[in-house]
Amino acid sequence: MRDTKPKTIIKAVLIGIGCFLGLLFEGWWPLNARLFGLMPDMAICLTVLIASRVGWKKGCVIGLILGLVHDALLASTIYADPLACMLIGFLVGNLFEQTKQQMGKQMCLLVLVAEVSAHTIRILGELLIQSRTGVVFTLFVVLPIQVLLTLSFTLVSLFISHVITTKKHKEEKRQQYQADVAAER
Amino acid sequence: MKLLTNKFFIICLCVALFFSVVPTVWLMLGRSDLIRSTVNTVAVPFRWVGSKISDGFKGFGSYFSSMDRLLKENEDLTKENESLRAEIYDLKRIEKENDNLKKYINLDSNYQNNKWIAAKVVATTDLVWTINCGTEAGIKTGRPVVSSSGAIGTVTEAGVGWAYVKPIWKSGVSISAVDVDTDCMGEVTSSTDLAIKGQCRFSGTEESAKMQVGDIVMTSGMGSSWPGNVVIGEILDVQYDAFSRVPVAVVQIAAFTNNPDVVLVLDGGS
Numbered sequence: 001m002r003d004t005k006p007k008t009i010i011k012a013v014l015i016g017i018g019c020f021l022g023l024l025f026e027g028w029w030p031l032n033a034r035l036f037g038l039m040p041d042m043a044i045c046l047t048v049l050i051a052s053r054v055g056w057k058k059g060c061v062i063g064l065i066l067g068l069v070h071d072a073l074l075a076s077t078i079y080a081d082p083l084a085c086m087l088i089g090f091l092v093g094n095l096f097e098q099t100k101q102q103m104g105k106q107m108c109l110l111v112l113v114a115e116v117s118a119h120t121i122r123i124l125g126e127l128l129i130q131s132r133t134g135v136v137f138t139l140f141v142v143l144p145i146q147v148l149l150t151l152s153f154t155l156v157s158l159f160i161s162h163v164i165t166t167k168k169h170k171e172e173k174r175q176q177y178q179a180d181v182a183a184e185r
Numbered sequence: 186m187k188l189l190t191n192k193f194f195i196i197c198l199c200v201a202l203f204f205s206v207v208p209t210v211w212l213m214l215g216r217s218d219l220i221r222s223t224v225n226t227v228a229v230p231f232r233w234v235g236s237k238i239s240d241g242f243k244g245f246g247s248y249f250s251s252m253d254r255l256l257k258e259n260e261d262l263t264k265e266n267e268s269l270r271a272e273i274y275d276l277k278r279i280e281k282e283n284d285n286l287k288k289y290i291n292l293d294s295n296y297q298n299n300k301w302i303a304a305k306v307v308a309t310t311d312l313v314w315t316i317n318c319g320t321e322a323g324i325k326t327g328r329p330v331v332s333s334s335g336a337i338g339t340v341t342e343a344g345v346g347w348a349y350v351k352p353i354w355k356s357g358v359s360i361s362a363v364d365v366d367t368d369c370m371g372e373v374t375s376s377t378d379l380a381i382k383g384q385c386r387f388s389g390t391e392e393s394a395k396m397q398v399g400d401i402v403m404t405s406g407m408g409s410s411w412p413g414n415v416v417i418g419e420i421l422d423v424q425y426d427a428f429s430r431v432p433v434a435v436v437q438i439a440a441f442t443n444n445p446d447v448v449l450v451l452d453g454g455s
Contacts, residue, residue, distance in 0.1 A: 021235075024228060027308025027315060028235045038311055038381075060197040068204050072224035075313040075342065075349045079208045086201040090194060142381070 015050070019062075022046050023070050038146055040153035043070035047085045048092050048154050049161060056093030063089025087117070116147050222344045225315070229346040232307040233317065240446075301331075301449040304348070313341065313349040316448060324348045324450050327410055332445035335416035335438070336360070336404060340450060350448070353417070354380045354438050361407040362387060362417055364434075366400040373402065373417055373436060383441025387420065387434040396423050396434050412451065 026042045043066045051059025067085030070076075091113075120143065208218055304318035318324055320343050330337045330350045338352040351358060359374040364387070373385050387402055400420045406413020422435040 020228070021231060024231055024235060024308065027232075027310050028239055029309075057193060060194065064197060064201050064204065067201075068220065069224055071208075072218070072221040073228060073308075074310045075221070075315075077209075077212065077312075079205045079212075082204040083201045086197055090197070141378075 019046050019050075019066060020069065023066070023073055026074070035145065035149060038142070038149060040150040041070075041146065043067050043081055043085050044088055044150050045154045045157055047089045049157050051089040051093040052096045052158065053161075054093065055097050056090050059089030059093030060086050061089075063087070084117070112147075112151055221342070225347045226345050229317070232315070232347075236305060236307045236317070300452045302452050304448055304450055306446055306448060307347075312355065313351050314338070314448075316348050316350055316450070317346065318450070319343045319346050319348045321345055323452050329411050329415075329451045330448050331415050331451075332440050332448045334440050334442075334445060335418065336411070337440045337445070337448055339410065348450070350450075352383075352438075352441070354383050354385050354441060360411055360417065361405045362402050363405040364396050364400050364420070365403050366397070367395055369396065370405055370407075379435065383438045384421065385418070385436045385438060387436045388426075388431065396420060396432050398423060400434075402434075402436050 022042050023046070026039050029039055047059065047063040047066050050062050054062070063085035064082050067081030067083070068079070070085070071079045071081045204220075208220055212218055302318055302322050302324060304316035304322070304324075306314050307317045308315040314337070316324075316330075324340055324343045326340055326343060328340045330340060336353055338350045338355070338358065340348050341351045342349040353360060353373065354375050359372050361370070362373045363370050371387050373387050375385050379385060387396075398420055402417045402420060404411045404413055404415040404417060416439055418436040418438040418441075420434045421437050424433055424435075425431070426433055
């Protein structure tokens, strides 16, 4: 127990730094290389990725922190991400605990619903300070592009994460099997 | 949905609502945000490393992609250099004459005593650009920011080691401008539907003004913050307002297309 605690702390710190770099990545990407000047929402992507592994309780807390830091870094006028990401962490983590599988139709659908809701919360906040033309444009052009970008980025990340986890799991099983065989001999 | 009655979830929801509402209200009241300030100061070293890495990649890529273009450009520039050298002698004479006349009529530019602070763009998001200089370098809120290609925007927030620059093509920004080809005055305002392409509207000009596609729009220098003769962009399209018949032009912002790495912030002075 004493050995695992420092490891857990180091792992948490590394995940924290990784998440922070992930959020900063959104600003590093060259302006000319963006689709309509937009980038996938990294806070949502990271929340989905982490909550699908750690469950809804940790997912809620991580989503909240990621949303807060994301809004602070990107100079948002309205702090809507803490609420949006916390709800995403809850939904994805909850589904993960119920189904115990990371990929599947349910997960894809849920991620889509969660992202549409999160972006709507965020953009509705921004709409309070925009003109009528701005509202229509944001709802019908910016929102779909942003959701599609985030969704595709999240699903690709989830798929890569799933492949890595499965490979690791198989390797562990193989090693366990070999150890069992050796013990039997 | 038993989880919705879960105590832990309710606490998380309340905390999330608190962190959504309180900073928003705080910002709307015009107060500086402590969370934003702290997070951005923590991000300074990470952003520095990130910008160095991205610079490396950019340099590596451009070495291979733009070699032919650079050779041709070099040849053209050599020719241009020869012709410009001849003009320098004339200009030196005019400069001296200009200085004498300035002294004679006691003319002084509004911004002659101010200095420009160079800063590096370390992050660009859909709302603001982040630069690596802040209050420690004397950057203040509301100061104009320009690049080699033209006007970029104004400083909206500054902290230690960072400042946010809101680009002129984002909503809520307007600058007094002039079409240098027709001399018609007007105002460059941002619009949500054009912001995505890095464009603005140039309106409020006289009805008789004959703006044309390809005209260059510059800052007029009227107003308190922007100096004059800073390039804003080029007119892409001219339309007429249905009611007032005033021409309204769409301007492509030069700084958006060139995506500069280094910018200059006008120091407000003491």
